[in-house]
Amino acid sequence: MQQAFYRDLRLGILGGGQLGRMLIQAAIDYNVHIRVLDPGADAPCRPYAHTFVQGSLRDYNTVMAFGQDCDVITIEIEHVNTEALAALQAAGKQVFPDPAVIRMIQDKRLQKQFYQAHGLPTAAFTLTDDRAAVAALRDRLPLVHKLGREGYDGRGVQVLRTEQDLNTTFDAPGLVEELVPFVKEVAILAARNPAGQTAVFDPVEMMFHPEANLVEYLFAPADLSPALADSARTLALRLLEALDYVGIMAVEMFLTPDGTWLINEAAPRPHNSGHHTIRACDTSQYEQHLRAILGLPLGSTRQHTPAAMVNILGAPGHTGPAAYAYLREVLEMEGVYPHLYGKTETKPFRKMGHVTLLDPDPLQLRARALFVKDHLQAIVASELPLP
Amino acid sequence: MQQAFYRDLRLGILGGGQLGRMLIQAAIDYNVHIRVLDPGADAPCRPYAHTFVQGSLRDYNTVMAFGQDCDVITIEIEHVNTEALAALQAAGKQVFPDPAVIRMIQDKRLQKQFYQAHGLPTAAFTLTDDRAAVAALRDRLPLVHKLGREGYDGRGVQVLRTEQDLNTTFDAPGLVEELVPFVKEVAILAARNPAGQTAVFDPVEMMFHPEANLVEYLFAPADLSPALADSARTLALRLLEALDYVGIMAVEMFLTPDGTWLINEAAPRPHNSGHHTIRACDTSQYEQHLRAILGLPLGSTRQHTPAAMVNILGAPGHTGPAAYAYLREVLEMEGVYPHLYGKTETKPFRKMGHVTLLDPDPLQLRARALFVKDHLQAIVASELPLP
Numbered sequence: 001m002q003q004a005f006y007r008d009l010r011l012g013i014l015g016g017g018q019l020g021r022m023l024i025q026a027a028i029d030y031n032v033h034i035r036v037l038d039p040g041a042d043a044p045c046r047p048y049a050h051t052f053v054q055g056s057l058r059d060y061n062t063v064m065a066f067g068q069d070c071d072v073i074t075i076e077i078e079h080v081n082t083e084a085l086a087a088l089q090a091a092g093k094q095v096f097p098d099p100a101v102i103r104m105i106q107d108k109r110l111q112k113q114f115y116q117a118h119g120l121p122t123a124a125f126t127l128t129d130d131r132a133a134v135a136a137l138r139d140r141l142p143l144v145h146k147l148g149r150e151g152y153d154g155r156g157v158q159v160l161r162t163e164q165d166l167n168t169t170f171d172a173p174g175l176v177e178e179l180v181p182f183v184k185e186v187a188i189l190a191a192r193n194p195a196g197q198t199a200v201f202d203p204v205e206m207m208f209h210p211e212a213n214l215v216e217y218l219f220a221p222a223d224l225s226p227a228l229a230d231s232a233r234t235l236a237l238r239l240l241e242a243l244d245y246v247g248i249m250a251v252e253m254f255l256t257p258d259g260t261w262l263i264n265e266a267a268p269r270p271h272n273s274g275h276h277t278i279r280a281c282d283t284s285q286y287e288q289h290l291r292a293i294l295g296l297p298l299g300s301t302r303q304h305t306p307a308a309m310v311n312i313l314g315a316p317g318h319t320g321p322a323a324y325a326y327l328r329e330v331l332e333m334e335g336v337y338p339h340l341y342g343k344t345e346t347k348p349f350r351k352m353g354h355v356t357l358l359d360p361d362p363l364q365l366r367a368r369a370l371f372v373k374d375h376l377q378a379i380v381a382s383e384l385p386l387p
Numbered sequence: 388m389q390q391a392f393y394r395d396l397r398l399g400i401l402g403g404g405q406l407g408r409m410l411i412q413a414a415i416d417y418n419v420h421i422r423v424l425d426p427g428a429d430a431p432c433r434p435y436a437h438t439f440v441q442g443s444l445r446d447y448n449t450v451m452a453f454g455q456d457c458d459v460i461t462i463e464i465e466h467v468n469t470e471a472l473a474a475l476q477a478a479g480k481q482v483f484p485d486p487a488v489i490r491m492i493q494d495k496r497l498q499k500q501f502y503q504a505h506g507l508p509t510a511a512f513t514l515t516d517d518r519a520a521v522a523a524l525r526d527r528l529p530l531v532h533k534l535g536r537e538g539y540d541g542r543g544v545q546v547l548r549t550e551q552d553l554n555t556t557f558d559a560p561g562l563v564e565e566l567v568p569f570v571k572e573v574a575i576l577a578a579r580n581p582a583g584q585t586a587v588f589d590p591v592e593m594m595f596h597p598e599a600n601l602v603e604y605l606f607a608p609a610d611l612s613p614a615l616a617d618s619a620r621t622l623a624l625r626l627l628e629a630l631d632y633v634g635i636m637a638v639e640m641f642l643t644p645d646g647t648w649l650i651n652e653a654a655p656r657p658h659n660s661g662h663h664t665i666r667a668c669d670t671s672q673y674e675q676h677l678r679a680i681l682g683l684p685l686g687s688t689r690q691h692t693p694a695a696m697v698n699i700l701g702a703p704g705h706t707g708p709a710a711y712a713y714l715r716e717v718l719e720m721e722g723v724y725p726h727l728y729g730k731t732e733t734k735p736f737r738k739m740g741h742v743t744l745l746d747p748d749p750l751q752l753r754a755r756a757l758f759v760k761d762h763l764q765a766i767v768a769s770e771l772p773l774p
Contacts (some may be wrong), residue, residue: 021415025412025415025416028408028412028435028729029412029724029725029726029727030725031727031728031729047435047437048415048434048435050434098544171607259665279669282666282692282722282724283724287724291695291718295719296715296718297715297719298719300745302722303506304692304745305669305691315587325466328684329683331678331683334687335669335671335687337416337669337674337686338416338417340416340417340418342415342418349432358669358687358691
């Protein structure tokens with residue numbers, strides 16, 4: 001796709017959030033003309049897209065109309081109208097990842113069945129159709145209950161410990177898994193281009209917020225033996241091959257006490273667990289996604305420095321114009337780099353930005369990351385004492 | 388300047404070229420609202436600025452009107468109306484670097500006199516008012532003749548070897564220096580914030596295009612003894628202190644055969660010799676400039692990997708819609724990263740983009756950089772055989 005570099009190759013992105021924003025930052029270096037579709041009038045991508053279209057990602061006609069003016073179409077969120085994407089693909093547009101893959105990943109029930117059908121290790125599960133079906137499994141408590149569709153940022157997952165919990169489960173198609181202890185929870189970013197070239201980043205270790213069930217901070221690379229890191233990378237690449245995948249993918253995995261990996265779930269796009277690649281790796285997950293979907297050679301995934309990433313979340317109880325408590329203090333620390341997402345309103349646990357920490361000494365890195373995650377958060381502007 | 392992070396702090400940039408474009412890429416992470424003034428309708432910054440104003444950088448009224456709607460004003464090219472900037476500063480706007488510094492640096496005659504007055508080492512020089520004054524120095528040939536004002540990208544410098552050369556010199560105020568052999572030509576990027584904090588990058592070694600007299604490629608860090616690198620960094624910081632400077636500055640220096648440094652000239656802005664910092668250093672020159680002018684703590688200048696930077700120049704004899712010969716082949720090499728500037732038209736020696744090469748092995752790095760600079764260039768699109 002030589003013309004990517006000198007003609008107005010128009011890349012359409014479904015979704016205008018922070019992942020799209022960082023994708024645009026990478027696309028600037030490749031002379032790519034960017035069109036963004038998002039329902040929000042103040043989407044984080046809006047100021048930087050060549051063309052911004054405000055509209056629904058789930059509406060067939062809206063996505064069809066948007067796609068007409070694009071040469072290549074990709075996503076930064078998986079909750080999109082895949083029928084429209086399939087029709088655009090059939091009409092000759094390049095759509096990556098494939099709409100069929102996006103549709104499968106949209107539904108955790110289909111994802112789990114795909115893993116099972118392809119011999120990819122994943123936790124044992126039972127499909128459930130509704131609340132009653134979950135309640136019927138009361139003898140197997142404790143359980144994890146996952147909504148089939150529409151889960152995002154920690155929503156859509158319930159841990160069921162008591163019979164009482166069974167009264168408040170989602171009442172919709174989903175699945176349950178046994179609640180088993182995992183030694184670590186890691187994510188692996190991996191990419192594949194249309195020629196079948198693959199590249200995989202080092203595993204990262206994710207730390208989840210105890211209340212919000214979303215990534216609070218992470219360390220990269222994960223503290224793993226070389227053999228375990230290798231087997232995790234191999235498993236991630238097996239998934240991409242099984243999907244005949246094109247683009248970047250985040251594969252979340254559990255390490256079991258007996259040293260085997262189970263795929264938890266995958267995201268067919270750049271992912272929160274790969275933000276550190278911007279600062280810590282030769283190629284960022286965003287640039288890698290671009291290279292993959294533009295048919296270019298993939299970049300080196302070498303990580304040059306140990307890194308941590310801390311999400312800047314909206315503080316509980318705060319809803320309103322955003323300010324960033326302790327951001328200045330954090331920037332006074334050596335090796336701390338901010339990435340704010342341009343969101344004007346904060347609300348509890350909203351992802352408002354992140355910081356990446358770089359330190360050749362992993363112990364120093366860990367100490368600083370813990371300080372940052374205990375202090376830095378988004379609050380309402382009027383409550384911030386200006387220094 | 389805590390409000391930088393959550394209010395619509397408006398940063399005005401005079402100039403909308405590639406330096407501004409890369410400054411915007413950095414500013415996105417800081418939630419800074421960007422306004423750009425540039426005379427060109429298709430300036431590289433235009434698609435990414437919140438507000439783009441097409442107009443002259445040299446016209447007092449245009450710059451005044453543009454500055455009214457900014458909180459902080461900076462430059463990405465020094466050929467701007469400094470009277471307007473001084474008036475905006477007097478009216479309470481924050482202008483960095485100081486307009487008086489920009490005005491001094493605009494004129495190489497004033498620069499040289501500043502170095503001399505402050506005991507900063509620089510090559511001996513003679514001021515000349517016109518062509519006749521240069522010709523009067525015929526007994527001292529060979530000489531370097533520099534135009535006082537308006538030099539840029541290799542224009543404004545003449546090497547005078549013969550009496551015949553004296554007939555075609557610039558006929559305007561300038562200066563001459565003896566043509567003496569230098570061992571190396573390096574640049575140092577250094578920054579200072581309003582609190583007086585300074586940070587300095589490793590020296591880089593610049594290789595000039597033999598015909599176009601502009602940087603063709605560079606290696607970073609420069610191959611220097613620790614003592615010589617230290618003395619170069621110290622000299623750069625002495626200049627920033629002497630100027631009471633705020634922002635990033637590029638200081639170009641010559642190493643003499645006896646191991647001393649002479650300041651050649653300085654640029655009061657991000658500079659071609661600092662492009663590699665985006666990929667090779669913890670903080671880029673662009674992020675560092677932002678941190679300085681927003682009154683934030685400066686970032687670490689640590690270089691994590693040896694790097695080379697090769698400019699993608701317009702091929703001689705080619706003027707028209709741009710394509711990039713050998714770009715795909717170059718991207719197939721390990722550790723090569725493109726930065727294209729969005730310029731649709733190529734012309735001889737125009738800076739169309741650059742690539743940064745990263746390699747922990749400096750010898751491999753050098754070999755690859757030479758291959759890249761011998762192949763990669765911008766040509767007219769229609770002449771490119773599409774692969």
